[in-house]
Amino acid sequence: MNREVIVIDDNMDSKDPFVRVLQKTYPEYAIKLFNDANSGVQYIFDNLTKRIIVFLDCRFDAGIQGIEALNIIRQKTSLVYIVMMSANNLLQQSEAHLSEMINHHGIYYITNTDTDKAIALIKEINELMDCKLDCALEEWMEIQKNQNSNNENYLNIGSQSFSIDELLKEIRTKSEVGRKFEKDLIQLTIYLLLKKTVSI
Template identity: 30%
Template sequence: MDFKVVFIDDNLDVNEPIVQNVRKHYKNADYSHVFKNPQEGLDFVLENINSRMIVFLDWNFSGLPTKGIDILKEIRKKTSLLYVIMMSANPVTSFPAQSVIDMMNEENFFFLDRSQDIDVTFGLIDKIQKNWVTRFDCILEQWLINHPECSDKIAFRTSDQTITWRKILEELRKQSTIGKSFEKMVNQFYIYQFTENSEANE
């Protein structure tokens, strides 16, 4: 499977229309991860943080103090790269103002009105898939899939540790200091290379 689709919603199960529609429309998606308990869903997401994944997250969990925004914040403590789609059948205007502000300030985040047609859901997934094509961690992931023999080869060394390509992907997904530094270094290198090549061709 190319990517995981995770549903964290106390009113959903694997046979619900939205889950089955995703299954039918995206043959390359692992859609089987549906969690009614938000903590169990969060644990699964954090345990699989190195996977290419989209999380559909319910705004409100009946009878629980935990809100979708709380789960989102816990995810963001570990990574800013993971795409999260917050779902609700209620209008955003019914949410507390601070929660709306918190959502608006998040990266890689979408809101889904549950009353909308399923094509809106497909549109969000399609948009995310297009973003994956150009994202550095996804490009590296695909390269390692095509070249598995390189996964444990050394990418670079620091003063106190040796970093493999597999480890680089993990650090990129976590958006750790190492991951961010490596991505910055690669971007600077290619900007330099393009500049040098451009000047050489003038």
């Protein structure tokens, strides 16, 4: 699985200590740097199959702001982990911005000079992604998509037909259907665990 750290910040370049320390600490990750939020968001959308951790600055001198980018990403996927960064500490953020961040799943916050915290968060998020069912399901769906010639009409729930792409969308957006799939997978795991013998 490809793993990438995306840094979206208009005040950083590839020589920035923050970027260099991340690259040195996690050589297995490709570190991509974007100076405007739109390009960063587009890159994320083009690479949803990769395991991505995003460091997203709150404030940009031009274009969309960090909170707007966060909302755009969350409309499409809840499975990308996002670390919001700012020169200010959390208490200096506006109430509206705080509310936006708190109300999204998988959001972290650091000041943009705190490389130690960034390093610790990458480790923590990576461990989370390793054991999270929704991430595993997303990966499995991607494999099915590549292996299955019958991508259209893969599953029917009542009168609703889903292709694998559509199932992936449900999982990424944590819709009612996507959450049902997660629940059903957990129930099957429990069922198999508790069954004393599985005979064919």
